[in-house]
Structure formats: C-alpha cells, structure tokens
Amino acid sequence: MEIDAPAGDETWIRMAKTPRSSFLDRVVQRRALARWREAARAAGSLSLAQLPLLRSDARALRREIDAVLHQVEGRMQLPRIGADSVPAPATSDWTWRPELWRGPVSPFGVAGAENRAQLGRELTLFHDCSESEITLRQIRNRHETDLAPFALRMDVFRFGGSFLSFALDLPETALRGLHLNHLVRLDLKLELERPLEIFCRLNIKHGPNNEQLVREMPLSQGDSFVEFDLAYTRMNEKRLEKAWVDIIFERPAMNQIVLRDMTFARYPRADI
Structure with a gap:
C-alpha cells in the first residue's frame, strides 16, 4: 500500500509552534494526525527505498515537537521560569x-558530547576523549527548595x-566597576552519584595578560561555594576585557553529576 508521505508537512510544524485558536486550525491538526497514524500503519509494507524519507520526515517533526514540549512543560512547573532570586551577601554589588x-x-541536550560542545550561548564543554561517552x-x-x-x-x-x-563566560556586567578589593563568590548546588574532586578557576583577561585564581570546591552534596580574592592578582582595572570560569572535574568516569544551581556574587572585601 502506498501513501502520501507526510513529509514536509509545514502546516503541522506551524501548528506545533503556535496555539490552536480557530476551528480551521483544529481541522488541520486532526488531518495531520490522521496522516501520521496512516503512515505508522503503512510503514510495515512500504518498500525499503521509501523508508529513509519517511524516517527523515518523522525525525524532523519529532525535533519540533520535543522543542515545544521542552518549553511548555518547563513553563508549567515550579520554580517558575523567570524567577531569578540569587542568594548573596548583603554587601554584594553584582549577582x-x-x-x-x-x-x-538550545540545544537542551547533547549525546556523545564532543570537545567544545555547547549548551546555550554561555556554557562550553572541553575534554580530550577520542571517543566520547558523555551526555x-x-x-x-522540581524540588521545593530549588531557586533555579x-x-x-x-x-x-x-x-x-x-x-x-566546563567553561562559562561571565557577562560584561561582571567587569563593570571590578576592583582589586573585590571578592568573587561562586555558589554551586550539587548532586553527585560518586564523590569526585571539583576545581574552579577564575580567568580575567586584561590587555595582553591573563590572571587566574584556582580554588577547590568543598566536596559535599548540596550547597557549596568558593571565593576568589582579586587582591592576589595583578589585574589592571583599566584594561579589563573578558572573564570566564572553568569548572574542572577530576576522574569523572562512571558518574552522574547534577548541577542544580550555579550563581555568582561580587562584593568588596571588608576593611581590616
């Protein structure tokens, strides 16, 4: 039995991206669903030459649907998207x-993540595995105590x-008014399947030079933090160009690491 391939059904993809609001939209959606049900029934009798195209179209549609569900389900759950409460010392001038x-x-997931794989615009994964088994x-x-x-x-x-x-680029606002008397605090909320060592490195580029401060994150489940004291650098406050943080995992094999939250705060050192 031959069927019209549901491939390239732009109407259905448009429907997946916009709310249904009219009788005509609902009719179009029902027809698209019926076509894909027919495709599922007929897939067992199609020729091998027809299957690659059908598979390609189904995968393209699934990507669109997964993207919609990711957004919708995320907005329907707590804590609400847009909530940006950052716990920080009272004297903080940037969080x-x-x-x-x-x-x-986007993308919200990567399987077999290669070196320099990215999630969003700010986070990049670095590793030197020849064959990646990293997801x-x-x-x-969803926890009541979660702020992120x-x-x-x-x-x-x-x-x-x-x-x-992980390399995480800090925004330009982190450099505005940054001085040698500042402390930069990094808070992590962690869940680890197995204990492991985690090191955090703050990098600040000023002119042709780079400053680096390395701290070991206390090994514990739940909330942990490190502080970077800029007094221990030779940072040129007038030539600040870029800042980023590296989160380094030692011996991470056979482990699941969940970073429930990550926040930054900047505040002046107390006068002695």
Whole structure:
C-alpha cells in the first residue's frame, strides 16, 4: 500500500509552534494526525527505498515537537521560569545566574558530547576523549527548595581522557566597576552519584595578560561555594576585557553529576 508521505508537512510544524485558536486550525491538526497514524500503519509494507524519507520526515517533526514540549512543560512547573532570586551577601554589588539555570536553552541536550560542545550561548564543554561517552542535558528543577528553574545533568560513562571541564563566560556586567578589593563568590548546588574532586578557576583577561585564581570546591552534596580574592592578582582595572570560569572535574568516569544551581556574587572585601 502506498501513501502520501507526510513529509514536509509545514502546516503541522506551524501548528506545533503556535496555539490552536480557530476551528480551521483544529481541522488541520486532526488531518495531520490522521496522516501520521496512516503512515505508522503503512510503514510495515512500504518498500525499503521509501523508508529513509519517511524516517527523515518523522525525525524532523519529532525535533519540533520535543522543542515545544521542552518549553511548555518547563513553563508549567515550579520554580517558575523567570524567577531569578540569587542568594548573596548583603554587601554584594553584582549577582548573576547563568542562562542555562534561568530558562530553556538550545540545544537542551547533547549525546556523545564532543570537545567544545555547547549548551546555550554561555556554557562550553572541553575534554580530550577520542571517543566520547558523555551526555549533557538541561533538566527541570522540581524540588521545593530549588531557586533555579533549570539544572544541568552530565552523565559520564567510560572516560579515557586527561581532562574534563566546563567553561562559562561571565557577562560584561561582571567587569563593570571590578576592583582589586573585590571578592568573587561562586555558589554551586550539587548532586553527585560518586564523590569526585571539583576545581574552579577564575580567568580575567586584561590587555595582553591573563590572571587566574584556582580554588577547590568543598566536596559535599548540596550547597557549596568558593571565593576568589582579586587582591592576589595583578589585574589592571583599566584594561579589563573578558572573564570566564572553568569548572574542572577530576576522574569523572562512571558518574552522574547534577548541577542544580550555579550563581555568582561580587562584593568588596571588608576593611581590616
């Protein structure tokens, strides 16, 4: 039995992106669903030459539907998207939660993540595995104690590389008014399947030079933090160009790491 391939059904894809609001829209949707039901029934009798096209069209439609569900289900759950409460010292003059923990990003998942794989615009994965068995996925936070709407889950299976880290670009606002008397605080809310060492490195580019401060994140489930004291750098306050943080995982094989929240705060050092 031959059927009209439902491929390239632009009307259905448009419907997946916009709310249904009219009788005509509902009719079009029912027809599109009926076509895909017929395609499922007929798939067993199609020729092998027809199957690749049908599969390609089905996968394209599934990507659109998955994207819609990711957005809709995220908005329907708590904590609400857009909530951006950042716990910080009272003297803080700058706070920030990266976009991945604030709202949906694209792509929201990567399987077999290669070196320099990205989630959203700010987060990049670095590693030197020849064959990656690393999966990244943005997931929804659902605990009553969660302040961030989203979390990052990383599953690492076999790991034959020598390093694994995230690089997170800080926004330009982090550099405005930054002085040597500032402390920069990084808070993480962690869930670990197995204990592991995590190091955090703050990088600040000023002119042709880079400053680096490295701290080990206390090994614990739940809330942990590190502080970077800029007094220990030779940072040129008048030539600040860029800042980023590296989150470095030591011996991450056979582990699931969930970063429930990540926040930053900046505040002046107390006078002694």
